[in-house]
Amino acid sequence: MTKIGLEIHCQLTKLESKLFCSCKADYRNLPPNSNICPVCVGLPGSLPALNKKAVEKASMISIALGCKIPEKISFFRKNYFYPDLPKNFQITQYNAYGSASIGSDGTVQIEEKEIRIRRIQLEEDPGRLVYEGSSQKTQITLVDYNRAGTPLVEIVTEPDFENPRQVRIFLNVLADLVENLGVSDPYLEGAMRVDGNISVEKGNRVEIKNVGSFRDVEKALHFEITRQQSLVNRGIEVAAETRHWDDARKITVSSRSKEEEHDYRYLPEADIPIIRIAQDRIENLKKQMPESIAAKKERYIKKYGIPQQVADVLSSDKFYSDLFEKSHTEYNAKEIANIITTDLMGFADTREKKAELKLTNQNISDLADAIVSGAMTRNSGKIALQEMVKTGKPLSDIMSSLDLGNMNDASSLEKIIDEVFAEEEKAVSEAGQNPDTINYIVGKVMRKTKGKADPGMTLEIIRKRLSF
Ligand SMILES: [Zn+2]
Known part of the structure; x- marks a missing residue:
């Protein structure tokens, strides 16, 4: 049986400062080596001070993954030599000498499968190597320490995954979870x-490192399964x-031969004291934590009658569930959920596109009201939404400028249906034998009215005319 385990490094991107000094945690887009100090570049005599x-x-991640949080945590030095590691050791956590990391023994449910979390540890990120040109061809490698010392949480699972698909689902669940907690921006x-x-x-067990994206994790695992199985089949x-x-x-x-655990010469980090974590602080933290994705989903289903699948999609996307929370009323909640998941998510599915959305909370609330009250059809709603996301104009302006009001006065609808009946004599004569033809005629009417005809009313008039 195939066994897969994961080690996920997740940056705590929402923090102000690095793990052991006051340099910025947000190192992106800064000039190289401008976000550093004696602590994060490991100058002699500098002392780390732990970021509370x-x-x-990190405790919030532990709690959310169902882990136990120990009474005491401490830090270790993991020794290795690499140009991006200025101290020649990384400050991390290690389960030894009666000490523990920030979490252990958790579980995550993905579909029918339970994935066990072995441990969670808090550690510092190393710096970054920057290659001039491609890493294969260049003669010059530069090092940027802006990232060195930024806070990282490492999540280690048991080898509970049986296939790459489960890994992908788990990683998506985890990314949604840390985003929902407001501790990291996983994208x-x-x-x-x-x-x-x-x-x-x-x-034997093979480790795969250096995978850049979630999609590549799945590809790399598929590749390895095929490679390893073909070796086994040939008796190699x-x-x-x-x-x-x-x-x-x-x-x-194949990479350089890997260091064994003992090569790292783990030593207790004597410059950081052992930290006691009081139980009441954990209880307090639990109270401050945002509503979990699962609880949110339950609430959407129970309180608003939103269908399970829609609630699932909506609750796991923080950007859109926040939009829902700020815009819905009891009256239009279900329709807003529908607009977001069927139209808006398809329209703006990336961070960049989401950031460009002009529509306001009031916009989407008004739009849903108009659809629920029958002032406009869902079809017209889609057209209005497209305009809203680009301009952020109020619904009333969009409705009048694009003429999207519902055609629910029967006499104008009758006229259009007259026209369609005249144009589609053959279909009309066949409608008695073939019910599909009625849908065809309704479709023609909808096209002529640019989707503004009320489908129920249209069907009723057509049926009456065909007299059945
Ligand atoms: Zn620093």
Whole structure:
């Protein structure tokens, strides 16, 4: 059986400062090596001071993943030499000497499967290597320490995944969860990075590093399953090794031999005291935590009668569920949920497109009211929405400028139907035998009225005329 486990590095992007100093946690788009100080570049004599907020945010992730939070946490030095690591050790957590990391023994439910979380630890991110040109061809490698020391939470799962599809679902659930908690923006470049380990039946464990995106995680795992299985089938042993994902060639490639745990020479970080986490602080934190995605979904279904699938999609997208929360009333909640999930999400599905949306909370609320009250059809609603997202103009302006009011006065509708009957004699004569033809005629009327005819009323008039 295939077994897959994950190590996910998630940056705490919503913090003001780095994990052990007061440099900015938001290192993106700054001139190279401008966001550094003696602490984060590890100058002799500098002392780290733990960011309390980072402990809180990491605890929130622990709680949300059902982990136990220990009474005491402490930090360790993980020693290795790499140009992006200025101190030659990374301050991280390690379960040893009676100490523990910020969380352990959690679970996440994905569909019918339970994924166990082994542990969660708080640590610092290293700096970044920047290659001039491509990393294969260049002679010059630069290092930028702006990222060094930014807060990172590492989430380690048990090898509970059986296939790459479960991994993808889990990663999406996790990204939604940290976004909903307001601790991280998982869609920022490099904010969530995934390493995987995978073994097939009768094979050794192989680690995969350096995978850039969620989609590539799935591809890399598929590639590894095929590679390892073909080795096993030919009676060749699968080597226990670390491989990295070659994005250009879409294959995994064997990397340098991996350090063993003991190569890291974990040592207690003596410059940071052992931290006691009082139980009442955890209880307080639980109270401050935002409503979980699951609870939100339940509420949408129970309180507003929103269909399960719609509630599922709406509750897991923080941007759109926030929009829903701010715009709905008891009267139009179901319709707003419908507009968001069927039209708006298709229209603006990326962060950039969401940021460009001009529509206001009032806009979408008015639009839903108009549809619920029958002042306009869903079809006209779609047209109005397209205008709203571009201009943010009030619904009343859009309705009059685009002439989107509902055609629900029967006499003008009758006239249009007269025209269609005259044009479609053949279809009209067949309508008695073939009920599909009626839909065809209704469709013609809708097209002629640009979707403004009330479908129910149209059908009623046509039926009456055909007298059945
Ligand atoms: Zn610093």
